[in-house]
Amino acid sequence: MINKIKKSILGIKFLLGFVILILILFGESFVYKHEISDGLYAGENNSYNSRAMEHYxxxxxxxxKEEYAAAILEYQDAVRYDPNVPIxxxxxxEDYYYLRKDERAMLMFxxxxxxxxxxxxxxRTLLMKLYLPRGKYQKAEKLVESMLKNIGQIxxxxxxLTDLYLRNKNIDKAVLNSSYYLGNPSVNPNVYKHIADSFIKTKNTDVGIAVFERFLxxxxxNDKLYYGLGLLYLAEKDTSRVIELYEKGIKLNKDTKYIKEELCDLYISMNNLEKAKALFDDVGTExxxxxADAYFLARKDEEAESMFDRIKNETEDILLYFRLGEIKYNNKKYQEAVKNFLKAVEIDSxxxxxxxxxxLSYFRLKRYDQALESVNNGLRINPEELRFLNLKADIVYNMGDFHKTEAIYDEIFKIDPEYDIALNNYSYILAERGEKxxxxxxxxxxAVKKKPRNGSYLDTLGWIYYKLNQYEEALKYMKEAADITEKESEPHPVILEHLGDIYLKLGDIKNAKYYWKKALEIDKDNKNLLKKIEEN
Known part of the structure; x- marks a missing residue:
């Protein structure tokens, strides 16, 4: 704000200064005591001192030239010759503010x-840039009172002013000032919200409740009083009273979207998703x-998807398409996930x-060129985002460039030598290749030390021991990996296959086939598993 004022006033000052300079150059008798704009002088006697104007x-x-200290000296001389010029x-x-001499700036304002x-x-500039950020509430109060007197009831x-009265402990004045609106049902509901918020943030919630109750x-x-009072009780965490007030407000006026939206937020915070959903058709897009997002976070993908699809007719919000992309990805519909994520990028790149x-979606589709392009786009925004670099390493490895993959892992470990995901993934790649x-x-x-209950990390450690021909040690970690993943969701087919492979090396054909078959139940199209079962 002050930058805009500075630029606009500087332009006006320059034009005015130029005019004055011309007048000065063309004769003292014409210039001296000449009448000029009201923007310079206060009062009726709009005349200026030529020496003051020269310094100005x-x-x-x-x-x-942005030489503010030198400018200040000239303006001070201008004031010395004529102290009645506001500008x-x-x-x-302005110049004191630029030089961060706030006390002097305040005095000049x-x-x-x-x-x-x-x-x-x-x-307003004095209020927003100096008084309020620096806690000068007493001065702010006097200034606002003066502005209301001179400008009108804005x-x-x-x-x-209500907020300032509360901060300055002038409770009676705050109550009287807020009464101007609380007795007026035609006022915008945001005014009621602002008054309630003032009582809350100044820790006068009990006073606010008493005031709103009295007007109620x-x-x-007046449905807006129920709304404001509900906000105050919400700050006191009296949710049953809040619901009672909001429901009464809605009963009075069925079109009170603002109350329904507050009630919707409350139900979501209480995890009462069914009641929130019942308000779906009566609230705004946001x-x-x-x-819909609450249903997604509760892992109720079907309901969330249905709601997001309905919202598509109302808005093109990035979260909408991002969540739809996640839902499609979670359900392994990777091509549809791509479409939604592309739409999200189109809305906000x-x-x-x-x-x-x-x-990730392109990676699952094995469209590695597009996956690499997407992850590079993300890295342009966050060049040192480790998850992105790790995914890039996976993509490049699947494209067959092991040398470049190692270079990416080196880059990751320069940023964070203990980044556990990269430690696990890189070590697994080396195990699969039988190298290093x-x-x-x-x-x-x-990696395991950092996250000892991570099934994927334990699988990697077990597999490395397998590659080192230390089968008993491999079995210990692989069984632990299988137990953890089974408890969390379902056993991963790769872990089950690895268990089978270890048992085979230990000469336990029965258990080897048992775990291969379990893996095949999950990964039904795995021809390698079928071959192992048939050959053993």
């Missing part, structure tokens, strides 16, 4: 507003997305996570 013009020139003080205030008390923009200022006794048909999910097994074992142990 010099200050403008220094401002244009001199405004120019000083205040002197300006003494001469120009009806300047709303400058008053709602944002009047609401701010007088105006029982609330509908929240309901700055979200790196969308590129990551898109790359000692290095693979050391990395795998570090």
């Amino acid at each position: 013009v010099e200050g403008i020139i220094y401002d244009m 001199f003080y405004l120019s000083l205030a 205040e002197k300006y507003l003494q001469l120009k008390p009806d300047d709303y923009d400058v008053g 709602t944002p200022l009047k609401l701010l 006794d007088k105006f029982k048909d 609330s509908k997305i929240k309901i 700055s979200v790196s996570e969308t590129y990551f999910r898109l790359a 097994l000692d290095k693979a074992l050391e990395m795998s142990k570090r």
Whole structure:
């Protein structure tokens, strides 16, 4: 805000200064005591001192060169020759602010507003840039009172005044000021929300409740009072009272979308998704997305997908298509996942996570060129995002470039030597290739140490021991991996296949076939498993 004011005022000052400079150059008798714009002088006597204006013009020139300290000296001289010109003080205030001399800036803004008390923009700048951020609430209160007196009853200022009265412990004034709106049912509901929020954030919730309750006794048909009072009780975590108030407000006015949306948020926070869903058709798009997202997070993909599909007719929100992509991916519909993630990218191409999910989907489809392009797009946004680099390593390895894969893992470990996902994945690749097994074992142990209950990490460690011909040690870790994954969801077919392979090396054909068959029940199209069962 102050940058915009600075630029606009600097332009005006430059034009004005230029005019004044011309006048000065063309004769003292014409210039001296000549009448000029109300923007310079306060009061009726709009005349200026030529020496003051010379220093003012010099200050403008220094401002244009961004030599603010030199400009300040010129403006101070201008004030010394003529202390009744508001813009001199405004120019000083701006330059002090740029030099981070806030106390001096405040003083100059205040002197300006003494001469120009009806300047709303400058008053607002003083409030928002200096008084409020620095906790000058007493000064802010006096300024807002003055602005309301001189400019008129502007709602944002009047609401701010309630907040300031509460911060300054002027409770009676705050109550009286808020009463101006609470007795008026035609006021926008956001005003009621703002007043309730003021009582809450200044830790005067009990006072706010008493005020709203008192007005509710007088105006029982004002649904906005139920709304505001509900917000106050919500801050007190009295959810049963909140629901009671919101339901009464809705009964009074069935079109109270703002109450229904608050009630919807409350039901979601209580994990009462069915009641939130019952409000789906009566709330706005944003609330509908929240309901659908709550179902997604609760792993109720079918209901979430149905709701997201309905919302598509109302908006093109990135979260909508991102979640639809995730649902399709979770259900192994990778081509449909790609379509939704591409739509999400079309809506907002700055979200790196969308590129990551898109790359994963392409990876599952074995479209490695497109997967690599997507993950690189994500890395342009977050160049050191480890998950992205790790996925890139997987993609490049599947494209057959082991040398480049190793280079990517080197890059990852420069950023974080203990990044467990990369430690596990790289060590598994080395085990599969039968290369650098000692290095693979050391990395795998570090990954397991970091996450000892990770079934995938234990599988990798067991498989490295298998490759090292240490079958008893391999069996110990592989059985633990199978137990953990079975308890969490279902055994991974690769882990079951590995168990079978280990038992075969230990000469236990019966258990080997048992685990291969279990793996085949999950991975029905695995020809390699069929061959192992048939040959043994």
